[in-house]
Amino acid sequence: MIFSKRKTEKFVVSGDKLANIFSLTKRRVQQLAKDDIIKNVGRNSYDLENCVKGYIKYLKEVVGETNRENLIEKKVVLLEERIKKKQLENAELSKRVLKIDDVGQAIMQIVTVLKTQLLGLSGSLAINLVNKTSSEIKKIVDQQVRIKLNNASEQLQLLVGNDVEVVESSDTKKLPTMGC
Numbered sequence: 001m002i003f004s005k006r007k008t009e010k011f012v013v014s015g016d017k018l019a020n021i022f023s024l025t026k027r028r029v030q031q032l033a034k035d036d037i038i039k040n041v042g043r044n045s046y047d048l049e050n051c052v053k054g055y056i057k058y059l060k061e062v063v064g065e066t067n068r069e070n071l072i073e074k075k076v077v078l079l080e081e082r083i084k085k086k087q088l089e090n091a092e093l094s095k096r097v098l099k100i101d102d103v104g105q106a107i108m109q110i111v112t113v114l115k116t117q118l119l120g121l122s123g124s125l126a127i128n129l130v131n132k133t134s135s136e137i138k139k140i141v142d143q144q145v146r147i148k149l150n151n152a153s154e155q156l157q158l159l160v161g162n163d164v165e166v167v168e169s170s171d172t173k174k175l176p177t178m179g180c
Contacts, residue, residue, distance in 0.1 A: 010041065011048045018046045022055060032058070106159050114152040118145065 018038075019026045029046075032038045037058045038051040121144055129137050 010050075012041060012045050013048050013051075015040075015044045015046065018048070018051055021048075021052075103159070107156065110152050110155050110159075113155075114148060117148045117151075121145070121148070 013021070015026050015029050018024075019029045022029070024032075029038070032055065033040045033046070038046060038054045041047050121141070125140060125144060128140060132140070
């Protein structure tokens with residue numbers, strides 16, 4: 001055996017020897033003694049058994065604290081990632097969800113513009129329709145009406161898009177239905 005002792009005897013080592021055993025500097029051994037982690041039995045003399053037990057207890061506490069801190073840090077990072085993900089999802093949803101009132105107002109604006117364009121169509125086409133047959137006039141008018149309707153449809157598509165959900169607000173009024 002390297003170390004032997006009787007039950008009543010303590011195995012006492014110097015600070016240098018203890019530093020060597022623990023792979024520490026002599027100054028660190030002195031700091032541990034000052035912090036009551038290890039106990040000295042005299043000037044630069046340490047009870048090896050008690051010092052080993054104290055140092056092991058200290059290391060367990062340090063490792064336990066570090067593990068708790070790491071666990072807490074990991075939980076914080078995970079929560080931050082979840083928050084960012086939810087914020088991105090909410091941002092995406094907020095782009096796709098429109099209040100029905102807002103959609104109604106936009107549709108009314110588009111319809112008003114379309115109405116104005118269609119009512120002005122006869123005046124803008126009158127010059128081009130002189131000396132045309134009725135089938136030619138029908139073709140020209142149909143073409144211009146289709147252009148105006150397609151423009152209105154594109155404006156509505158830009159407003160609403162394909163993946164938009166329309167939600168009712170608390171103060172939504174029912175729009176009257178129009179017969180065609």
